[in-house]
Amino acid sequence: MTSFPPPQARALSMAAEQKTGVSHAVALSLLFFLFALLSPLARAAEIELPDGPDRSLIYAKCRTCHDLQYVIESKGISAGSWDGLLDDMEGFGVELTPEERERVLAYLSAYMSNTPPPEPTQVASGDATAVDGQSVFMDNCTSCHQEDAMGIEETFPPLAANSDLFLAEDFPLKVLLNGMTGEITVNDQVFEGEMPPFGHLSDAEIAAVVNFLRNSFGNDALAHSEITTVTPEMVQSLRASEMDPEQVLEYRASLIN
Ligand code: HEC
Numbered sequence: 001m002t003s004f005p006p007p008q009a010r011a012l013s014m015a016a017e018q019k020t021g022v023s024h025a026v027a028l029s030l031l032f033f034l035f036a037l038l039s040p041l042a043r044a045a046e047i048e049l050p051d052g053p054d055r056s057l058i059y060a061k062c063r064t065c066h067d068l069q070y071v072i073e074s075k076g077i078s079a080g081s082w083d084g085l086l087d088d089m090e091g092f093g094v095e096l097t098p099e100e101r102e103r104v105l106a107y108l109s110a111y112m113s114n115t116p117p118p119e120p121t122q123v124a125s126g127d128a129t130a131v132d133g134q135s136v137f138m139d140n141c142t143s144c145h146q147e148d149a150m151g152i153e154e155t156f157p158p159l160a161a162n163s164d165l166f167l168a169e170d171f172p173l174k175v176l177l178n179g180m181t182g183e184i185t186v187n188d189q190v191f192e193g194e195m196p197p198f199g200h201l202s203d204a205e206i207a208a209v210v211n212f213l214r215n216s217f218g219n220d221a222l223a224h225s226e227i228t229t230v231t232p233e234m235v236q237s238l239r240a241s242e243m244d245p246e247q248v249l250e251y252r253a254s255l256i257n
């Protein structure tokens with residue numbers, strides 16, 4: 001006679017399934033909701049990591065499950081401990097290629113460990129034409145919105161076939177500079193998450209990724225008129241009027257109604 005497996009066995013087989021990565025999206029959304037419930041919602045906007053090469057990789061990879069407060073609180077541990085901690089994070093589902101892992105570890109060891117950080121280097125900000133919006137997207141957005149920009153059901157909204165990109169010329173720029181929090185409906189699906197701010201990206205990178213998105217993933221067909229190109233100067237002037245993530249949500253609502 002067959003019987004249902006006891007609860008522990010089911011939990012174990014679920015855990016095994018998650019390890020295979022088959023239900024990675026499910027595991028990720030579960031974790032995300034867990035953290036949305038448990039986290040005291042330390043203001044993501046206030047958390048800034050020391051500037052250094054590959055800082056943006058930390059912003060891209062380490063904010064999907066928890067905010068960067070965790071990283072700040074562990075500042076001062078040894079490089080070896082960061083290495084071990086990355087193993088733990090990979091066990092929780094962080095996806096890093098060997099090359100990305102090396103860069104993440106190099107940043108954490110240089111700027112967040114118990115050794116003095118290197119002298120700041122002046123990184124050239126680069127002009128708009130030199131920045132490729134697709135690489136900005138791949139490097140910073142796909143851990144949540146996915147490579148095909150389809151998002152993850154109930155957790156991360158799609159940026160493909162999303163007419164919200166055209167709600168107002170400055171709407172996606174404000175989302176990127178300030179983040180956005182609260183319930184939204186995208187293509188009849190409801191999301192209620194936290195889009196972290198990306199103000200650490202350069203003006204040129206923010207402009208480039210918005211121009212890329214508006215012209216890709218079927219979005220261009222949804223523009224009500226000819227798609228205008230946003231410029232780094234526009235991004236720069238928007239930096240002066242800082243908003244909190246809830247205000248960006250209100251701005252979005254005002255554009256829809
Ligand atoms: C897939 C989800 C996920 C992602 C992505 C993630 N973490 Fe975590 N992280 C966790 C979980 C779960 C915990 C809580 C572990 C605990 O409480 O023992 C945690 C805790 C931490 C802590 C606190 C550890 C402690 O013992 O206090 C640090 C530091 C940390 N993560 C760093 C990182 C870094 C750096 C990255 C990016 C490379 C990252 N995390 C990405 C899931 C994740």
Ligand code: HEC
Pocket residue numbers: 060063064136137140141142143144145155156157159162164165172175176180181182183184186191192193194195196198209249252
């Ligand atoms: C840590 C996960 C995460 C990352 C990384 C991320 N986003 Fe988001 N994004 C979200 C969530 C969650 C929302 C929905 C926020 C809400 O419910 O209010 C969102 C919403 C948005 C919106 C508004 C969509 C709409 O229909 O109103 C835009 C535009 C956007 N993100 C662009 C980007 C871009 C561009 C990047 C990369 C530079 C990026 N996001 C990176 C999680 C993320």
